Amino acid sequence: MLFAIGAGDTIIATSDSADFPEEAKVIPRVGGFYGIQIEKIIELNPDLIVTWKGGNNVETLDRLTSLGFTLVNSDPKTLADVARDLERLGQLTGHEAQANKLAKNYRQQLSLLRQENAAKADVKVFYQLWSTPLMTVAKNSWIQQIIDVCHGQNIFYAAENEYPQVSVESVLLKAPDVILQSQDEGNIIGIDWSPWHEIPAVINKHIYQLDADLLHRPSLRTLLGIKTLCDVLDDARSTESTSVVN
Template structure:
């Protein structure tokens, strides 16, 4: 450990002090930060990112310097970024602390609400000198979100179960990112009052609740973890209202969030259509 720290200190000694100018060399330590930076016209300045940053297509070409398991500090020092966009929810606390100790300019991007996405776009615009584009993107996002809220608020409630993961069986609770999207679509999350944002629930509890819709994040392990067709007494199964949704689109707090809201709302709309009479 001492050898690693000594090497890092040696590399750090050759890094020039950062100016207050617009960020030109950016390390984005989350997929959602990468999406935001591309949306405001600063994506080409990203010199490194973490695993799973795959949107837009150009993002797949950005060098990777780590993931949830940690950041390669030596690579950070070698790249000499003048801005590092971190993520408290996806980066190790000890890595974030080390970045600050080294004196890098750090912005923590961790929007907790749908509305906070627009504000973070504006902040990143200020940091990168892309204020005009950021204001346009933020305004479009806010307008689209307002339109979706208005269009769905008077629709009939739909009782749903959101299958976040199959083994163990996990769902989403009050305050979670997905629950906020469900609320826009006027869905009724059957486990909204469960303890925690992402509670573990029993399979029997889901069967007893008899959801009209089952939504699943579109991960292979999640989809194949439970065969709901074995329980045709569940309305969602009997009526064919089980929908697999793009996990990356739905779970990332970024400018595509309004697309995610629209996808989930469309799934609930299918369940709102009265079933055809039996011939």
């Protein structure tokens, strides 16, 4: 999002997982899930540190704050939060005009996607977040919000937590029309659905692999993720309609 609003050239360091756009890959790294190199950050002396609290050790963030650094948490929880985050980053970096323009366009495109899909037929969806253990998504999760835009009916919507662990047997019982998998190789090869002909998604070949970066990372690219997911649900609807006619 910093690159999108025109602040990319002000980034002096980043985390190991930063890989978009291409220019991000050459920015010096100062850590990742294993921890942050505080000494390196002290040496670089940034004016602003954009953090993700969900992916960083609280003690590390507290330590950076105690050292006098300015920290801001970027962690959109809803689709609407992406636009608000863009505007806030624009204010903090002096790129308000570009940020406000992108935020406005994002809101318009998101509204249009909601309108385009609102009246479409329900499609029973199983989102395979991971295979071993078999995990999915439920109400209030980030992915559920995307499924809602596309008018999908998540078979595990009512689970007790946002990212529940489930069994193959429970998927069989709920008989999804579509199975969506993140494109990670370990996820795709982790479970072979082909023997389970009781599942409509298997019978009709409605198993799709989707780019996890577009779906799991809150950003402007979320719009591409939504459109991709909506397109595969449309493909499933189209196939089912043809079968009924035939």
